[in-house]
Amino acid sequence: MTTKTKGRIFSGMRPSGRLHLGNLLGALENWVALQDDYECVYCIVDVHALTTLTDGHEAREIAASVNEIALDWLAAGLDPERSIIFVQSHVPEVMTLHTLLSMVTPLGWLMRVPTFKDRVRQMDETEESVSYGLVGYPVLQTADIILYKADTVPVGADQVAHLEIAREIVRRFNNMFGPTFAEPRAKLTETPLVIGLDGHNKMSKSMDNHIELAATPEETAARLKTAFTDPQRLRRTDPGRPDVCNIYSLHKFFNPDDLKTVYDECTTATRGCVDCKAHLADGINKSLGPLRERRQDLAAHPERLKEILADGAQKASAIAKETILEVRERLGISIP
Ligand code: SF4
Numbered sequence: 001m002t003t004k005t006k007g008r009i010f011s012g013m014r015p016s017g018r019l020h021l022g023n024l025l026g027a028l029e030n031w032v033a034l035q036d037d038y039e040c041v042y043c044i045v046d047v048h049a050l051t052t053l054t055d056g057h058e059a060r061e062i063a064a065s066v067n068e069i070a071l072d073w074l075a076a077g078l079d080p081e082r083s084i085i086f087v088q089s090h091v092p093e094v095m096t097l098h099t100l101l102s103m104v105t106p107l108g109w110l111m112r113v114p115t116f117k118d119r120v121r122q123m124d125e126t127e128e129s130v131s132y133g134l135v136g137y138p139v140l141q142t143a144d145i146i147l148y149k150a151d152t153v154p155v156g157a158d159q160v161a162h163l164e165i166a167r168e169i170v171r172r173f174n175n176m177f178g179p180t181f182a183e184p185r186a187k188l189t190e191t192p193l194v195i196g197l198d199g200h201n202k203m204s205k206s207m208d209n210h211i212e213l214a215a216t217p218e219e220t221a222a223r224l225k226t227a228f229t230d231p232q233r234l235r236r237t238d239p240g241r242p243d244v245c246n247i248y249s250l251h252k253f254f255n256p257d258d259l260k261t262v263y264d265e266c267t268t269a270t271r272g273c274v275d276c277k278a279h280l281a282d283g284i285n286k287s288l289g290p291l292r293e294r295r296q297d298l299a300a301h302p303e304r305l306k307e308i309l310a311d312g313a314q315k316a317s318a319i320a321k322e323t324i325l326e327v328r329e330r331l332g333i334s335i336p
Helices: 021-034 046-050 056-076 093-102 107-111 114-122 137-147 157-177 217-225 246-254 256-267 273-299 302-331
Strands: 008-013 039-044 083-087 152-155 185-188
Touching: 008 021, 008 137, 021 039, 021 056, 021 152, 021 246, 039 056, 046 056, 046 137, 056 083, 056 273, 056 302, 083 302, 093 137, 093 302, 107 137, 107 157, 114 137, 137 157, 137 302, 152 157, 157 185, 217 273, 246 256, 246 273, 256 273, 273 302
Parallel strands: 008 039, 008 152, 039 083, 152 185
Antiparallel strands: none
16 A cells, blocks of 8 residues: 555445445445545455344355455455455454443443434344444444544545544543544545436345346346336337436436437437337446456456455554554553
C-alpha cells in the first residue's frame, strides 16, 4: 500500500454471496476510485455476518460467500497492490479490540441505534432474544475502523448517523485513556439508488430483484425479461413513460449515449419493451464484459485468490498488532 496524503479509508461488506449491479454502482465503483487518493483498507466482514446467524448451515454459507465477494471485488478493480484487501476473521486482533471497546461503551448507546431496532424487527425477534453479538455490532464496527488507524469512512448521506456511534466510542476511549485514535470522519459519496427488477425496491439479493455481476450474458438477458416496466403500458402501441420505468433508469448507467433515443422511441411507442430490455442487456453485458473475464480468470486460479487474501491479512495484521499493543498499554494490561 503506497502512502497517500488524504488519509486512510476503511470500508467493509458482509459476505452474502455474489455481488450485483446495485453493489457495483452503489459502492464498488466508488471504492475503486478512492484507491487513487487514499490508503484503502477493504475488509470482508465475515464476523459481522455471524451476528445474525440462525443455524450452522448459514455459517457454512457465509464461509463460501467470502470467496465469491473477493472475486467480485478484485474483478471490479480493487487492487491488492494498492489496497489492503482481507477477511475480517483472518486478523483476530479485531475481536480483542471489540472486547476492550465494549468496556467503555454504555449499553444504552447500542440499544438506541436505529439499525439495531430494524435488525431485531427484520429477524422477527425481540431485543431480549437477539444475540449479545448483534447488540455489540456497532462496537465491532468501530473496532474494524480504528484497529487499522483509519480516519475516513465512505458513506452515503443516509448513513452518516451510523458513524456517529463510532465517533462517540472513540471520544470516550480517548477521554478515559488519553488520545489514541482519530475520530473517524465520513466521506460523503454519491450513491445512486439502483432499483431492482421489481421496479419498486432497492436492488438486493434478499428481494431476488437483482442481476449478479457474474451472471452470463444469457442469464442477464433472461433476468431482464422478467423486469417490471411502465405498469400503464399494456400494449406495444401504448406510448410509454420512461420516467417511471426502471429499465430506462438502468439505461442511464449502461447505455448513457442512447438515452435520448430510448426516451423518444418509448414515448412515441416506436420501441417495444422486449426490444428495450434486449438493448439494456447488450449494454450491461458489454459494460461488464471485462469484469466478468477477470472474474473467470481469477476463479480458475483459486490459489492466487488465497494468496491475495493471505497477503492482505498479513499487511492488516501488522497494523493491528501495533494498535493492540498501544491499547493494552493504555489500559494497563500489557503483557510483561
Ligand atoms: S420501452 Fe423501455 S423505457 Fe419504455 S416502458 Fe418499455 S422498457 Fe420502459
